[in-house]
Amino acid sequence: MQHPFIPRGEGEEAQMLEAIGVSSFETLLAPIPQHVRLGRWLDLPEPQSEYQIARQFEALAALNDVPSRFTSFLGAGAYDHFVPAAVDHLSFRSEFYTAYTPYQAEVGQGTLTTIFEFQSMLAELTGMDLANASLYDGASALAEAALLAASVTGKSKIVVAGPLHPNYLQVLETYCRGQGIEVLCDPSADGVINRGWVRDSLPGAAAVVAQSPNFFGLVEDVSGVFADARSQDAKAIQVFLPHALPLYKTPADMGADLAVGEGLALGSPPSFGGPALGLFTTKLEYARHIPGRLVGETVDRNGKRAFVMTLRTREQDIRREKATSNICTNQALLALRATIYMSMLGPQGMRDVAEQCLEKAHYLAERLASVKGFALPYKGTFFQEFVVQTPRPAWEMIAEARARGVLPGVDLARFPGLQTGTNRMLVCVTEKHTRADLDGLVEVMREAVRG
Amino acid sequence: MAEKLIFERSRPGTRGALIAPLDVPGKGVDALVPPGLRRAVEPVLPEVSEPVVVRHFTNLSVLNHHVDKDFYPLGSCTMKYNPKINDRMAALPGFASLHPMAPEASIQGALALMWELERALAEITGLPAISLQPAAGAQGELTAMLIARAYHRSRGDEARVEVVIPDSAHGTNPASVAMAGMKAVEVKSNAEGRLDLEALQAVLGPRTAAMMLTNPNTVGIFERRIDEIAKLVHAAGGLMYLDGANMNALVGLVRPGDMGFDMMHLNLHKTFSTPHGGGGPGAGPVAVRSDLAPFLPAPTLVRDGDLYRLEENRLMSVGRMHGFAGNFLVLVRALAYIRSLGASGLAEVSHQAILNANYLLARLAPTYAVKYPGPCMHEFVLSAVKQKKQGARAADISKRLLDYGFHAPTTYFPLIVEEALMIEPTESEPLGTLDRFVEVMIEIAAEIERDPENVRNAPHTTPVIRPDEARAARQLRVKWTPTRNDG
Numbered sequence: 001m002q003h004p005f006i007p008r009g010e011g012e013e014a015q016m017l018e019a020i021g022v023s024s025f026e027t028l029l030a031p032i033p034q035h036v037r038l039g040r041w042l043d044l045p046e047p048q049s050e051y052q053i054a055r056q057f058e059a060l061a062a063l064n065d066v067p068s069r070f071t072s073f074l075g076a077g078a079y080d081h082f083v084p085a086a087v088d089h090l091s092f093r094s095e096f097y098t099a100y101t102p103y104q105a106e107v108g109q110g111t112l113t114t115i116f117e118f119q120s121m122l123a124e125l126t127g128m129d130l131a132n133a134s135l136y137d138g139a140s141a142l143a144e145a146a147l148l149a150a151s152v153t154g155k156s157k158i159v160v161a162g163p164l165h166p167n168y169l170q171v172l173e174t175y176c177r178g179q180g181i182e183v184l185c186d187p188s189a190d191g192v193i194n195r196g197w198v199r200d201s202l203p204g205a206a207a208v209v210a211q212s213p214n215f216f217g218l219v220e221d222v223s224g225v226f227a228d229a230r231s232q233d234a235k236a237i238q239v240f241l242p243h244a245l246p247l248y249k250t251p252a253d254m255g256a257d258l259a260v261g262e263g264l265a266l267g268s269p270p271s272f273g274g275p276a277l278g279l280f281t282t283k284l285e286y287a288r289h290i291p292g293r294l295v296g297e298t299v300d301r302n303g304k305r306a307f308v309m310t311l312r313t314r315e316q317d318i319r320r321e322k323a324t325s326n327i328c329t330n331q332a333l334l335a336l337r338a339t340i341y342m343s344m345l346g347p348q349g350m351r352d353v354a355e356q357c358l359e360k361a362h363y364l365a366e367r368l369a370s371v372k373g374f375a376l377p378y379k380g381t382f383f384q385e386f387v388v389q390t391p392r393p394a395w396e397m398i399a400e401a402r403a404r405g406v407l408p409g410v411d412l413a414r415f416p417g418l419q420t421g422t423n424r425m426l427v428c429v430t431e432k433h434t435r436a437d438l439d440g441l442v443e444v445m446r447e448a449v450r451g
Numbered sequence: 452m453a454e455k456l457i458f459e460r461s462r463p464g465t466r467g468a469l470i471a472p473l474d475v476p477g478k479g480v481d482a483l484v485p486p487g488l489r490r491a492v493e494p495v496l497p498e499v500s501e502p503v504v505v506r507h508f509t510n511l512s513v514l515n516h517h518v519d520k521d522f523y524p525l526g527s528c529t530m531k532y533n534p535k536i537n538d539r540m541a542a543l544p545g546f547a548s549l550h551p552m553a554p555e556a557s558i559q560g561a562l563a564l565m566w567e568l569e570r571a572l573a574e575i576t577g578l579p580a581i582s583l584q585p586a587a588g589a590q591g592e593l594t595a596m597l598i599a600r601a602y603h604r605s606r607g608d609e610a611r612v613e614v615v616i617p618d619s620a621h622g623t624n625p626a627s628v629a630m631a632g633m634k635a636v637e638v639k640s641n642a643e644g645r646l647d648l649e650a651l652q653a654v655l656g657p658r659t660a661a662m663m664l665t666n667p668n669t670v671g672i673f674e675r676r677i678d679e680i681a682k683l684v685h686a687a688g689g690l691m692y693l694d695g696a697n698m699n700a701l702v703g704l705v706r707p708g709d710m711g712f713d714m715m716h717l718n719l720h721k722t723f724s725t726p727h728g729g730g731g732p733g734a735g736p737v738a739v740r741s742d743l744a745p746f747l748p749a750p751t752l753v754r755d756g757d758l759y760r761l762e763e764n765r766l767m768s769v770g771r772m773h774g775f776a777g778n779f780l781v782l783v784r785a786l787a788y789i790r791s792l793g794a795s796g797l798a799e800v801s802h803q804a805i806l807n808a809n810y811l812l813a814r815l816a817p818t819y820a821v822k823y824p825g826p827c828m829h830e831f832v833l834s835a836v837k838q839k840k841q842g843a844r845a846a847d848i849s850k851r852l853l854d855y856g857f858h859a860p861t862t863y864f865p866l867i868v869e870e871a872l873m874i875e876p877t878e879s880e881p882l883g884t885l886d887r888f889v890e891v892m893i894e895i896a897a898e899i900e901r902d903p904e905n906v907r908n909a910p911h912t913t914p915v916i917r918p919d920e921a922r923a924a925r926q927l928r929v930k931w932t933p934t935r936n937d938g
Contacts, residue, residue, distance in 0.1 A: 003796040005534060005724075006803050007881035016806055016882065020813040020826075025802065028809050028826040029704075031673040036710040042703050043574050047793035050536045057787065061545025063560030065553055074550040077774060084468045086505055088542075094519035095512035098533050101730035104859050106850065106913035107516035109454070111729035114511060117457050120930040124494040130929045133730070136586035139774035147630075167774050174748070174770030178597055178632040219488055247480060248488050262774065272561050273551030273775020274586065275732030287927060293730065298923035306918035310927070316589070316626035317864070321635045326626035329587035329720065329735075333728030343457050343504050344467035347496045352470040358483050363475040381485055398554060410552045435474045 003047060065407065071437050072407040075385045075428025076215070077138065077165050078273055079265035081243065081353060082432050084344045087267045091337045101293070101332070105308045111332065112307035115295040118339040125245045125342075125350075126259050127252030128281035133293035133309075134335040135278030135327060138262030139168040142209065142239055143175035144280065144291045144325055145258040146183075149207035149235035151324075152289055156181045157205045159234070161225045162193035163215040166415040168239065172209070181206070191216055191378040191387075198225045202232040207258075211239035215418075216426065217361075217385030218378055219248060226255040242266055242279065244383045246347070246354040251281070258282045267341025268334055277334035287311060291325030356431035357384035364429055364438045371446050377424065385428045387412065387420075391449055394425040400448040406441055454514070454914075457507050458931045461497040467504045495933050514914045515729070516858045522884050526830045526861035526873025527621065527669060529699045529721035534791060537725065537784035546783050551775035555760050561779065562759035565752055568786045572736055575789075575797070576695075576715060577708025580744035582751065583736045584777040588696060589623040591716025591735030592663070596631035597769040598714060598739065598746040599661040599690050605746075605767065611660035611688065617646050619669045619865040624694060633660060640867055644670040644823030646680060655687035665694040666710070667701075667828035669865040669873070671808065681711025690714060690743075698722040699877065700805060700829035703798030707738075714739040723785040734781040748772045803878035804829040807885060811876055814889045818896045822868050830875035832868045833860075838896060842903030845870040848895055850917070851909035855891045 002008050013025070022028060029037075048056075065072075072080065091097065095110060102108025102115075115133045122131035135141040146158045158181060160169065173183050184205075186197045191214075198208060208229040210222040226236035238256040242263055251259030263277035264270070282290060288311060296310030316323040345353065361384045369376050373391025390397045394411040401408040409425035412418055429438070480489075499507070516523065523530035541547065549561055569581040585591035596614065603611040613636045614628040625635035636654050641647040645668065662684045666674045674680060681691050693707045693715035699722045701707070707715050719725050720733035727733070739747065749768040750761035761776070792800060805828055812821070812831045819833040835845040843851075849859030849872065861873035876885060899906050910916055 003792060003799055005532060005792065005796070006799055006878055008803055008806075009882070012882050013806060016810045020809050022809075022826075025806060028805055030826065031675045032705060033675065033678065036677065036705055038704060038706055038709070041794040042797060044571060044794040044797070045790065047796045048790050050791075053536060053540065053787055053790050056790070057540040057564075057783070058543060058545075060560040060564050061543040063563065064545040064549050065557035066545045067548045068544065070557075072550055072553070074552050076552045078551050080548070080550065082468075082470070084501075086467070086501055090505065090508040090512070092538065093509070093512045095515045095517050096729055097726045098518035099515045099729045100523065100525055100528055100530060100727045100858075102515075104516070104849070104853065105918050106853050106910050106915055107514075107858065108729075109914050110511040110513065110515035113454060113456070113514070114508070114729075116929070116931070120456075120458065121494075121496060123930040124496060136590060136778075137774045140586070140590070140772075165774070167771060170749075170771035171774060174597065174772060175630075177770065178593075178600065178630060180632055219484075221487060246490065246494065247484055248490055250490065253491070269547045270550045271547055272549040272558070272779040273777075274773065275734075275778040275781055276586075276774060284927075287929070294929055296923035297928040298919045298926075300915040300918045302916060304915055306915040308918045308920050308923045310920065310923040310929070312920075312924075315622075317622035319626075320622045321625035321629040323622070323626040323629070326589040326593055326623050326630045327587070328589045328623050329718075329727075329733040330731040331586075331728075332730030333726070333732060336729065339457075340504065340508055343497050343499055343507070344501065345470075345496075346466045346468075346498045347493055348466055348498070349468050349470055350494070350496060355477075355480060356470065356473055358480065359473055359477045360475055362478060362483055381483070381488065395554075402554065402557070407550070407553060407557065411554075414552075431470060438475065 070405055070407050071440060073409050073427045073429065073441060074407055076410040076426050077262060078270045079243065079430060080270050080432060081265045081430050083267055083269060086344060087337050087340045090340050091333060096336055105306065109307060112295050114336050114339050116297065116307045118335045119295060121339060121342045122279060122281055125242060126240060126281045127250030128259050129284040130287060131281040132290050133295060134331040135280050135292055136331060137276035137278045138260060139171035141260035141278035141280045142168050143172045145237045145260050146172055146176060146207055148258065148286065148289050149237065150181050153206040153233065153235065155204055155206035158183045159198060159201045159205045159208045160185045161198045161208050161210045162186065162220060164209060164211045165215045166417055192218055192220055192380055193225055195224055199228050202228060202234055205232065205234040207235040207237050209237045213241050213244055213383045216378055216387045217382040218380040219383055223254045243354055243357065246351040247358065263338050266338035268337050275331055275334055277331045277338060288314060289324055292327045292330055353431045357429060360433055360438060361386060361429040367442045368445060371442060371449060373449050384430065385426060388425050388427055390423045390425055393422040397448050401444045404444050406444045408441055454511060456931055457497045457499060460499050460503055460507060463498055465498050465500045467499055467501045521856050522880060522888055523858040524860050524874045524876055525858060526875040527696055529875060529877055531724055531877040532879040533724050533726040534788060537787040540787045541780040541783040546780060559759060562752060564786060565782060566754055566759055568782055569752060571789050572717060572738060575702055576738040577706030578715065578738035579741050580739050580747060581736055582747040583782055584748045584773045585716065585735040585737055586773055586778050587731065587733040588716055588718045588735040589627055590772060591737045592623055592627035593630050594737050594748060594772050595692050595714045595716060596627055596633060598743055600631060600633060601746045601769050602743060603660055610658050613658045614660055615654055615662040619867050620663065620665060621669065621694060621696060624663045644672055645674055648676060648679060651680065651683060655683060659687045659689040661690040661692050663692045663694055665697055667697045670823050670832045670868065671827040671830040672823055673828055677710045696721060697829065700801055702801045704801045714743060719781055719785040724788045725781045725784040732778050732781055734778040800878045807876040807878060807880055811874060811885055811889065815892055818893050830873060833872040833874065834868050835870040835872060838899045839870050841899045843899045843906040845872050847906045847909060848872065851895050851906045853910040854912045857888060
């Protein structure tokens with residue numbers, strides 16, 4: 001019997017070989033030198049049925065801390081927002097799910113139209129002129145923005161102002177190192193941007209990068225450093241948080257030339273961080289320099305509105321080594337999920353979610369700070385995440401909370417580059433948390449202090 | 452009537468999702484957001500109810516061609532069937548809802564799964580060290596080029612910045628080389644469609660960092676002198692890199708590590724059946740020989756007895772490529788696929804993919820020109836030179852195929868074949884589908900002989916017909932704007 005994935009009936013192979021005009025399948029392999037052939041089975045288990053696989057995978061999944069058993073306050077770049085059921089239902093339709101990149105526009109209008117809608121929503125949310133069809137994740141979107149800035153300015157220094165997600169910084173450094181671009185970080189930054197340091201570092205820079213809300217959750221007015229950047233002919237790159245945008249000034253308001261972010265939480269669960277959704281937006285003047293796919297509106301032969309991938313001569317399959325980026329496959333399905341998500345929530349839902357994150361985070365911060373030994377080390381204004389100082393090493397508090405079914409936050413000691421010591425934790429709140437969840441965390445922390 | 456945009460379905464006062472009322476004492480946005488940071492103008496997003504959203508996206512979806520509908524012979528893209536059990540496994544809450552910053556003790560199941568996948572891919576490729584971080588093939592290529600550079604630098608060999616690439620290569624190859632700050636050097640193919648060894652020798656030297664090769668190559672034939680190629684590149688001090696896009700021809704049959712490759716990437720969304728999703732997500736793990744392992748992206752997955760951890764501190768590493776651990780849910784699907792097929796099933800995949808391609812080639816060769824004769828591996832390239840003389844080009848044939856319910860082949864690639872139609876049937880297609888495709892291709896050729904204009908004007912039945920691409924680029928409209936489209 002054939003494997004269920006392979007539709008080859010009895011006797012068909014012989015019939016096909018006859019049509020090909022060879023006596024055996026082996027003849028077709030003649031160009032492969034014998035000695036490079038494997039000549040044995042791969043050392044892998046035998047084929048397994050669906051229910052065998054389900055049993056193994058369910059066992060592996062059960063080794064992870066699943067949401068049904070744990071209340072989580074983890075953020076740090078991955079956010080657990082509510083996802084309406086219709087998002088899964090629609091995005092798992094075969095028509096979207098098993099289609100390729102819509103190079104044949106005539107049979108890809110479904111995907112092309114949704115990408116156009118995605119680009120439109122992103123542009124609205126950020127205030128920027130245009131968004132591309134997606135990149136791999138927020139970190140590589142930042143790296144691509146930096147490479148674009150270096151390319152259009154002809155300069156090779158990137159200045160990182162204030163606290164940037166340490167993983168983003170690492171990806172930025174990886175991408176820049178290849179092209180000999182220097183990445184400069186502020187060793188003196190304490191929670192927020194040190195504008196003096198940025199000014200001193202700007203001469204010769206291709207771009208200044210500022211994350212807001214920053215890695216510690218603090219919302220910064222980045223318009224000042226962006227103005228400083230402009231005065232030195234450097235580009236301004238903001239790393240933004242899509243869920244904060246209904247309440248806060250947009251990257252465009254701040255004067256950003258490029259604005260990038262992580263869109264995973266727009267309609268997808270945390271997914272252990274991937275597949276994620278790199279958001280990339282910019283001004284119209286850079287349209288011909290952007291990485292990745294872009295969908296534009298046009299008309300077909302009969303004058304009917306149609307959507308196509310456009311400004312294709314930027315891309316690798318046409319421009320090869322002169323392409324603006326090597327990216328080909330992107331995160332289209334995640335972009336579709338974000339589009340459905342934003343359609344479902346609408347302007348009111350997006351605002352409700354943002355307000356609840358804001359209110360609940362402040363409720364929790366205030367109560368946590370009142371627990372003996374706890375404090376809020378940064379005084380700046382924040383959105384849904386904040387740093388707490390813990391009376392004992394954060395990893396101890398986290399381990400004790402975990403034993404009580406709570407994942408209270410991210411231990412900042414995991415990022416030695418931050419130099420924030422052992423007693424700090426980054427706590428994140430979303431609209432999904434109830435008052436009982438928040439009070440529960442405070443109670444667990446109180447117990448953990450008592451030991 | 453064109454499909455409306457979701458914005459054009461907006462009705463003020465409607466919404467698609469309910470957010471529960473705030474259950475903590477609220478202070479109000481005005482108290483919590485300083486005036487200088489407050490957003491002035493609300494974003495214009497659609498206001499639509501759930502049924503309107505569901506109908507809108509359902510109606511858009513049916514405008515797409517897709518694998519679950521019919522044949523998708525897109526060469527180089529491996530549009531195989533996507534088994535449904537894989538998606539169910541990826542949707543398990545223990546995977547889908549898992550947070551990437553959870554403590555190590557909270558993520559042991561995910562890491563164990565990644566470990567199993569790494570071991571399986573190491574066995575399949577014959578290259579023992581794996582990074583699952585790269586999010587797609589192109590990012591895998593970039594990772595490998597950075598590894599090549601770091602490797603040579605670690606040996607004090609700063610001059611090696613050239614990467615040799617055949618003229619038949621995928622566009623991502625030279626683009627990835629440029630992105631890694633290196634220089635692509637092109638080598639031409641010979642009359643067989645294979646790499647010209649003399650031309651290769653002429654460009655190898657003390658500046659050679661690596662050779663990027665696709666094998667089987669992009670015309671679908673095996674580089675039979677792969678041994679000599681590897682020897683030449685190694686003798687010149689370069690590394691051999693395999694673009695794994697065509698791995699669907701080799702799984703269980705040939706291991707890249709056994710034919711002289713030092714590193715490669717895999718496209719899990721091609722060879723290992725994870726859904727293409729309309730353009731992504733994919734995953735592009737990189738596999739390298741053991742002495743290149745220290746250069747792999749950090750963090751790397753480490754096993755200590757029964758415990759797994761992500762090792763961040765790696766001095767020789769090229770650095771981090773992904774914000775978190777790569778496209779994890781894609782990895783879950785790929786492992787489920789490998790487990791479903793097992794050793795015998797995986798070997799059968801490449802066997803049937805090669806059989807299907809050769810069958811189509813044999814049946815179409817009398818009608819369409821074949822620049823490089825077979826046997827082919829898992830794909831082949833036809834040339835519509837004869838049809839062009841008769842009045843219809845490769846692109847027209849592709850468009851005409853859409854009228855018959857098939858997707859088009861990859862058109863005008865590889866660049867070394869004039870009027871190229873690159874066809875990859877994969878192992879998923881039954882004989883009946885292949886025969887139906889052959890009949891249609893022969894019928895289109897006959898149609899070109901008697902009425903080329905009808906083919907030139909194709910398609911005739913699709914939702915839109917030959918959209919004006921020049922206009923899209925000239926009058927750039929990349930977002931909906933309230934004023935223009937209202938009413």
